[in-house]
Amino acid sequence: MKKTLRASQLVGLGLLIGLLAFSVLGMAFSPYSISQQDLNAVLDAPSSAHWLGTDHFGRSMLTRMAYAVGLSFALGVLCVVTSSLLGTALGVWAVWGGKRVDHVLGMMVNILLALPGLVVVLLFAAIVPGSFWILYLAISLVQWVEYFRVVRAITQNVIQSPARQSSEMMGFSRWYQFKRHIWPAIAPSVFTLAAFGGANAILTMASLGFVYVGIQPPLAELGLMTVELFPFYSDAPWLLAQPLVVIALMVFGFHLLAGKRV
Amino acid sequence: MSVLLKLTNVAVYVGDTCLLEPISLELRQGQPLTILGQTGSGKSLLAQAIMGLLPDTLSFQGEVEVFGNVLSLEERQALWGRDLVMLPQEPWHALDPLMKGIYQVSEVYQYVQGKPNHEALARAKQDLDDVGLADSAHKRPGQLSGGMAQRLAISAATAGGANVILADEPTKGLDVSRRDGIVRLLQSRSIAGSLLTITHDVAIARQLGGTLLVMKQGRLVEQGDALEVLDNPQDSYTRELIAAEPKSWTEKPLSSVDTSAETVLLAENLAIKRGGRTLFEDLSFSIKKGEVVGVVGDSGCGKSSLGDALLSMLPVSAGNITRFNNTAKPYQWLKLYQDPPSAFTASVSLGTLLEDLVRLHNIPRERISPLMTRLNLPDAILQRNCLNVSGGELQRFAILRALLLDPVFLFADEPTSRLDPITAKDVTSLLVTLARETGCAVLMVSHDPDLVRKTCDQVIAL
Numbered sequence: 001m002k003k004t005l006r007a008s009q010l011v012g013l014g015l016l017i018g019l020l021a022f023s024v025l026g027m028a029f030s031p032y033s034i035s036q037q038d039l040n041a042v043l044d045a046p047s048s049a050h051w052l053g054t055d056h057f058g059r060s061m062l063t064r065m066a067y068a069v070g071l072s073f074a075l076g077v078l079c080v081v082t083s084s085l086l087g088t089a090l091g092v093w094a095v096w097g098g099k100r101v102d103h104v105l106g107m108m109v110n111i112l113l114a115l116p117g118l119v120v121v122l123l124f125a126a127i128v129p130g131s132f133w134i135l136y137l138a139i140s141l142v143q144w145v146e147y148f149r150v151v152r153a154i155t156q157n158v159i160q161s162p163a164r165q166s167s168e169m170m171g172f173s174r175w176y177q178f179k180r181h182i183w184p185a186i187a188p189s190v191f192t193l194a195a196f197g198g199a200n201a202i203l204t205m206a207s208l209g210f211v212y213v214g215i216q217p218p219l220a221e222l223g224l225m226t227v228e229l230f231p232f233y234s235d236a237p238w239l240l241a242q243p244l245v246v247i248a249l250m251v252f253g254f255h256l257l258a259g260k261r262v
Numbered sequence: 263m264s265v266l267l268k269l270t271n272v273a274v275y276v277g278d279t280c281l282l283e284p285i286s287l288e289l290r291q292g293q294p295l296t297i298l299g300q301t302g303s304g305k306s307l308l309a310q311a312i313m314g315l316l317p318d319t320l321s322f323q324g325e326v327e328v329f330g331n332v333l334s335l336e337e338r339q340a341l342w343g344r345d346l347v348m349l350p351q352e353p354w355h356a357l358d359p360l361m362k363g364i365y366q367v368s369e370v371y372q373y374v375q376g377k378p379n380h381e382a383l384a385r386a387k388q389d390l391d392d393v394g395l396a397d398s399a400h401k402r403p404g405q406l407s408g409g410m411a412q413r414l415a416i417s418a419a420t421a422g423g424a425n426v427i428l429a430d431e432p433t434k435g436l437d438v439s440r441r442d443g444i445v446r447l448l449q450s451r452s453i454a455g456s457l458l459t460i461t462h463d464v465a466i467a468r469q470l471g472g473t474l475l476v477m478k479q480g481r482l483v484e485q486g487d488a489l490e491v492l493d494n495p496q497d498s499y500t501r502e503l504i505a506a507e508p509k510s511w512t513e514k515p516l517s518s519v520d521t522s523a524e525t526v527l528l529a530e531n532l533a534i535k536r537g538g539r540t541l542f543e544d545l546s547f548s549i550k551k552g553e554v555v556g557v558v559g560d561s562g563c564g565k566s567s568l569g570d571a572l573l574s575m576l577p578v579s580a581g582n583i584t585r586f587n588n589t590a591k592p593y594q595w596l597k598l599y600q601d602p603p604s605a606f607t608a609s610v611s612l613g614t615l616l617e618d619l620v621r622l623h624n625i626p627r628e629r630i631s632p633l634m635t636r637l638n639l640p641d642a643i644l645q646r647n648c649l650n651v652s653g654g655e656l657q658r659f660a661i662l663r664a665l666l667l668d669p670v671f672l673f674a675d676e677p678t679s680r681l682d683p684i685t686a687k688d689v690t691s692l693l694v695t696l697a698r699e700t701g702c703a704v705l706m707v708s709h710d711p712d713l714v715r716k717t718c719d720q721v722i723a724l
Contacts, residue, residue, distance in 0.1 A: 162599040162609050166660075169573070169594035172622060178619070184609030250657060 012256025027068020087147020130216030195258035272324035294472035304480035342421035370421035409440030425455020475723035506683035508713035532581035556718030602656035613644030654685035
């Protein structure tokens with residue numbers, strides 16, 4: 001499938017792997033925990049004890065950033081996997097399952113599309129504040145629609161193609177027809193959507209953290225850290241910059257990986 | 263008779279490879295010139311070289327003289343529309359799909375000839391009346407049939423006033439009856455100037471008359487007066503081309519089907535409706551084992567629908583279809599498609615596709631290689647995917663796949679209409695021979711009555 005990645009896609013992949021490595025190494029080797037306070041050393045500049053400085057409670061920024069990046073990646077990957085599997089499966093089913101299935105799924109999708117995505121996520125987040133799993137559920141619920149629509153449109157063409165018809169006539173199973181005809185046609189679009197979807201999931205979680213309905217303190221989350229450190233932007237601008245730069249890098253990495261516009 | 267267009271040693275190269283060997287020709291007023299040859303013979307390159315449309319990767323040598331002056335590439339491009347015009351191969355690609363026909367023609371009067379709006383429209387209307395499109399003037403190209411779209415394209419192309427017309431396969435994909443109309447229209451358009459036609463169809467060359475050039479792999483093999491060359495060809499390639507025309511195929515031996523052979527399929531009083539229109543009614547016929555049944559008719563008359571209905575892929579609106587062979591599995595009722603590349607997935611090699619089939623139905627592997635030899639398929643194609651194999655090879659591969667399943671009935675939907683005449687002849691005769699040998703009934707759809715008459719045991723005209 002991924003025979004050749006273009007240079008820009010490799011840069012994107014490298015960026016994401018670098019961030020992931022930072023997160024894993026930070027969580028594994030940092031001597032501090034994310035909630036360990038040292039009120040004698042608040043808003044410290046980066047030093048040999050605290051490589052990225054300390055926040056307003058004297059907590060190690062490096063440790064907190066490592067956990068926050070890890071959390072964002074976990075959510076991004078989980079959402080992408082869930083929504084792409086769900087969207088692709090339902091998209092193919094809508095075409096293959098006949099008119100009735102298509103109508104029911106189409107109606108569900110239209111209802112979801114009528115609501116702005118962030119509002120749906122906010123609604124879920126407001127029901128169970130601070131739950132990682134409810135965020136995951138809500139974001140996946142919003143994102144599968146995109147996969148569904150793209151996959152359904154492409155599959156409709158493939159289903160009617162002589163190539164698939166001929167395979168069916170020769171007695172090949174539906175799984176075979178999917179593997180040989182449908183998947184090769186939809187795979188490039190699904191990969192591109194997945195890369196953008198990863199970036200969107202991370203941005204959504206950060207947005208919710210920023211308005212205090214996402215992950216709750218004392219956990220470390222990029223959006224939450226941004227809003228917590230916001231009052232200290234003139235005293236310690238390097239602190240506020242850290243979550244912002246990392247969010248930008250993650251989104252940039254995913255978009256580079258996507259390689260093309262949908 | 264003035265010389266309108268004169269080529270002196272025109273050649274086309276890509277890098278150091280010669281695609282079109284030096285060729286010289288003259289196009290005189292009122293004397294049409296036809297270039298005959300198979301796909302890949304460099305015909306279209308020549309037309310592009312004359313127009314100045316060659317891609318940048320190709321280099322051009324030689325001189326092109328238009329109306330007695332040697333002109334450079336830019337000077338020739340300045341003649342486009344007003345003096346020199348090229349008709350594209352497929353009208354669908356040349357017309358604006360969203361614009362109504364009449365405006366596509368009136369635009370030319372307005373912007374190329376600089377006529378005021380109302381006069382341009384009036385002239386466009388007159389043009390469309392002349393080619394019999396008066397009722398379809400306000401339709402979009404998608405609503406027109408192939409022949410109508412080609413007539414519209416010709417009207418638009420010649421509205422600029424050009425007298426020298428280059429037509430590249432002007433009748434590709436058209437029915438025989440439509441084909442003659444287009445050729446006559448082109449002839450009438452070029453009375454004041456001249457017509458250079460590129461085709462692989464011997465019938466068109468015969469109809470146009472004038473001078474004929476036969477090309478093979480970028481080389482001129484024969485030239486002369488069209489009728490003389492066609493009636494008395496000197497070169498073996500020309501003879502082969504002429505022999506490939508269905509009209510000149512040898513008559514099939516009579517009564518090649520055993521009358522006592524069991525009936526495979528019986529259709530009684532069939533009728534098919536599509537989109538609220540009845541395509542045909544009260545059609546009854548039976549097909550015996552090993553029999554080749556031909557279906558002819560113009561496009562849109564329901565030939566393909568009939569085949570699909572027999573394969574239960576389409577519902578019939580009335581009548582019965584009875585299948586007699588009860589032991590046959592569903593996968594022994596198969597179809598061959600018109601456009602070979604679209605009938606295969608490009609995601610894996612042909613070898614993988616064959617392997618899939620062998621594994622699914624437990625076909626003994628030792629059957630493959632004799633059949634490949636029989637169908638003249640080299641082993642090397644199994645490593646390639648369907649986009650890197652020629653149309654003829656691919657269609658033979660399709661036949662191979664079908665035959666491995668021991669089909670009882672094969673619906674061949676214009677299996678050779680996208681192939682070159684020589685290849686088409688090979689594929690058709692192989693299909694027919696193998697069907698008779700294996701006792702497989704074949705329903706062959708074609709728009710060419712000659713082809714059907716020469717190959718089929720029974721003909722259904724729709």
